[in-house]
Amino acid sequence: MPDSVGELGEFGLIGAVTARLPQGPDVLLGPGDDSAVVAAPDGRVVVTTDLLVENRHFRRDWSAAADVGHKAAAQNLSDIEAMGARPTSLVVGLGVPADLPVSWAVELSAGLGEEAALVGASVVGGDVVRSPLVVVSVTALGTLAGAAPVLRSGARAGDVVALCGRLGWAEAGYQVLSRGFRTPRAVVEAHRRPAVPYGAGAEAAGLGATAMCDVSDGLLGDLGHVATASGVLIDVSPSLLVVAEPLREVASALGADPLAWVLTGGDDNALVATFPADVELPERWTVIGSVSAGSGVTVGGAEYDQPAGHDHFAGS
Ligand SMILES: Nc1ncnc2c1ncn2[C@@H]1O[C@H](COP(=O)(O)OP(=O)(O)OP(=O)(O)O)[C@@H](O)[C@H]1O
Ligand SMILES: Cc1ncc(C[n+]2csc(CCOP(=O)(O)O)c2C)c(N)n1
Numbered sequence: 001m002p003d004s005v006g007e008l009g010e011f012g013l014i015g016a017v018t019a020r021l022p023q024g025p026d027v028l029l030g031p032g033d034d035s036a037v038v039a040a041p042d043g044r045v046v047v048t049t050d051l052l053v054e055n056r057h058f059r060r061d062w063s064a065a066a067d068v069g070h071k072a073a074a075q076n077l078s079d080i081e082a083m084g085a086r087p088t089s090l091v092v093g094l095g096v097p098a099d100l101p102v103s104w105a106v107e108l109s110a111g112l113g114e115e116a117a118l119v120g121a122s123v124v125g126g127d128v129v130r131s132p133l134v135v136v137s138v139t140a141l142g143t144l145a146g147a148a149p150v151l152r153s154g155a156r157a158g159d160v161v162a163l164c165g166r167l168g169w170a171e172a173g174y175q176v177l178s179r180g181f182r183t184p185r186a187v188v189e190a191h192r193r194p195a196v197p198y199g200a201g202a203e204a205a206g207l208g209a210t211a212m213c214d215v216s217d218g219l220l221g222d223l224g225h226v227a228t229a230s231g232v233l234i235d236v237s238p239s240l241l242v243v244a245e246p247l248r249e250v251a252s253a254l255g256a257d258p259l260a261w262v263l264t265g266g267d268d269n270a271l272v273a274t275f276p277a278d279v280e281l282p283e284r285w286t287v288i289g290s291v292s293a294g295s296g297v298t299v300g301g302a303e304y305d306q307p308a309g310h311d312h313f314a315g316s
């Protein structure tokens, strides 16, 4: 097989990437025709899209192709989870330079398929084009299986705020990679591949979550969207947040504040939801704050005076 995607050509590349994509039970027709056909038995489709751009979301010298595939799938699957839904399928728009090794594109695609398979979802189609940088645009579809979607607008005064998943890990990884280090491995891996708490979205919906979103840009920023949409004040109690040992270790080596990474770091794709105060939460959900009348997000009752999370256009 030729080494580069340019030598292989568009249709050779499509053949190479689709050859390794297993199809799950929701797929009626997978890659190969003008469109795919996916089952949507409850009559509604949950749909979301997210883009990864080389050097903005990942670097090819920091992440392997499979990592980028896992990350591109995970950040879309977590948006489906955040509605209380179950992901069924992904479609992938892929822009690649002509000199990209074919193996890189094939491993990226396999990573997408492997991450999707963690929730029983499948890559059902896509598109490839020549591009100066690697760009991965993923659209995810999901099903609510008869349930109501959990919106950002449903939080009510008196609710508790609960978190499922890790926060601050990817930011710690980004900080060490930015300084030319490759360890601690756990945080570097967290930058490369988010650990989405699959199944927790539908679980939260079943427990009566009043509002939910995934944390892609930073906890305070994303809770800000919930507070605004719901017309409430959300307070996060810093003493209820876990600052894991690898984060403390990295922060002390870099002279940084690990709690700031937990509060504002992006890319971890945890789920945060509000629940009526009498909810009984499974072990993987932790109460981290409360909802009251008012507006905005506070930390321990006080305003937070640093940026609340990632903004692609901040400082531009
Ligand atoms: N170019 C666009 N055209 C139409 N709607 C958009 C566009 N960009 C964003 N949106 C919508 O705006 C809302 C917020 O978008 P955003 O990208 O911040 O989503 P998110 O889930 O909060 O973050 P992330 O992109 O990190 O997953 C979503 O409902 C999204 O569909
Ligand atoms: C090379 C490189 N530089 C910076 C970052 C940090 N970063 C980029 S986008 C984003 C938030 C989520 O993005 P989106 O809102 O687009 O989903 C974060 C935390 C990274 N991951 N890789």
Ligand SMILES: [Mg+2]
Pocket (backbone or CB within 6 Å): 078, 079, 082, 213, 214, 215, 216
């Ligand atoms: Mg989201």
